[in-house]
Amino acid sequence: QKEVEQNSGPLSVPEGAIASLNCTYSDRGSQSFFWYRQYSGKSPELIMFIYSNGDKEDGRFTAQLNKASQYVSLLIRDSQPSDSATYLCAVNVGSNYQLIWGAGTKLIIKP
Amino acid sequence: GAGVSQSPRYKVAKRGQDVALRCDPISGHVSLFWYQQALGQGPEFLTYFQNEAQLDKSGLPSDRFFAERPEGSVSTLKIQRTQQEDSAVYLCASSTRGGVANYGYTFGSGTRLTVV
Numbered sequence: 001q002k003e004v005e006q007n008s009g010p011l012s013v014p015e016g017a018i019a020s021l022n023c024t025y026s027d028r029g030s031q032s033f034f035w036y037r038q039y040s041g042k043s044p045e046l047i048m049f050i051y052s053n054g055d056k057e058d059g060r061f062t063a064q065l066n067k068a069s070q071y072v073s074l075l076i077r078d079s080q081p082s083d084s085a086t087y088l089c090a091v092n093v094g095s096n097y098q099l100i101w102g103a104g105t106k107l108i109i110k111p
Numbered sequence: 112g113a114g115v116s117q118s119p120r121y122k123v124a125k126r127g128q129d130v131a132l133r134c135d136p137i138s139g140h141v142s143l144f145w146y147q148q149a150l151g152q153g154p155e156f157l158t159y160f161q162n163e164a165q166l167d168k169s170g171l172p173s174d175r176f177f178a179e180r181p182e183g184s185v186s187t188l189k190i191q192r193t194q195q196e197d198s199a200v201y202l203c204a205s206s207t208r209g210g211v212a213n214y215g216y217t218f219g220s221g222t223r224l225t226v227v
Contacts, residue, residue, distance in 0.1 A: 004153075034215050043202055043218040044154070088153050090215075097142065098167070101153030 003027060004091050006102035015111050019076040023089030023102050026070070032092035033072045034099060035063060037085045044088055047074070079109045113137075115219035117203050123225045124193045132188045132222045136205030144216065145178055145188050146202040154202055160186060193226045200224070 003026045013019040025033075031052050036044035048063050050056045050072070055064045062075040072091075076083055086106045090099040116135040124130050136143050142161055146154035147170075156170040162183040171178070175194075180186040190197055200223050206216040 008151075036215075043200075043221045045218070046215040049215050090153070095167070097144075097159055098156050101155070103151065103153050 003093060003100045004089055004102040006087075006089055006105045008103060009106040010108050011105055012108045012110055013079050015079060015081060015109055017079055019079045019083065019107055019109070021074040021076075021087050021089075021105050021107065022071055023073075023091075024069075024071045025089075025091045025093075025100075027091070027093045028067075028070065030091045030093055033063070033065060034090040034092075035061075035072075035074045036088040036090060038088055038104065039085045047087075076107075081109045081111050083107060084109045115203055115205050115217055117201075117219035117222050119222060120220065121223050121225075123227060126194060126226055127192050128226075129189065129191045130193055130224065132190075132201050132224070134186045134188070134203030134205075134219060136184065136186070136203070137207075137217065138184075140205035140207050142206040142208065142216070143180060143186050144204040144206075145186070146204065146218075147172075148200045148202055148221070150199075157188070157201075190224075193224075195226050198224055198226045 005024045034049040035047045038044045048058050050063045060077045064073045086104040088104040089102040093100045118133045145157040148154045158178045159167040160180045175191045177189045200221045202221045203219045204216040
């Protein structure tokens, strides 16, 4: 069983709407959760990260953790065409340096 | 430097050829990582350095893969006798913090390796 799972999409959202991306993880001991954005042909760039103790909001982005159900969400408010990308979820499992990655969800924002 | 620099940006190798991929991390960054990303997949961990010490190489797929960081700055990932399954983007990342999983890290632009 893959340790971090994401729906591959594509997820299509109208411009200005809220995009909701989810990621499930298998290790209950996971402490840190990361969302990266990856444009086609580019490397991943960090959007935000949260710890197991709480949610986080940063501008149009909100990351939420549901520990009981073992999933983490990324909400993008007022979606823009420039948000169209693949969103990768990564989870810290065990070590203090290694991240386990999902395969990513492709998000398309329709003008 | 301003960011993590990787070279070459693209590499085409004939099967059986040896290749060397270079990573120049952000100046002063202690931690350096190599990841492999196949098309449509997330990055897969290869190896981790803290300064010049290779602390974890558990993700290297075979003994054809070798990484070094002799002076604690620039790192080289070497793949011997390349095979078609080695075709992927190789990403390097660095971080100033040892406990990097608590802070994330910054990726370079990657090297796209195609083995023909």
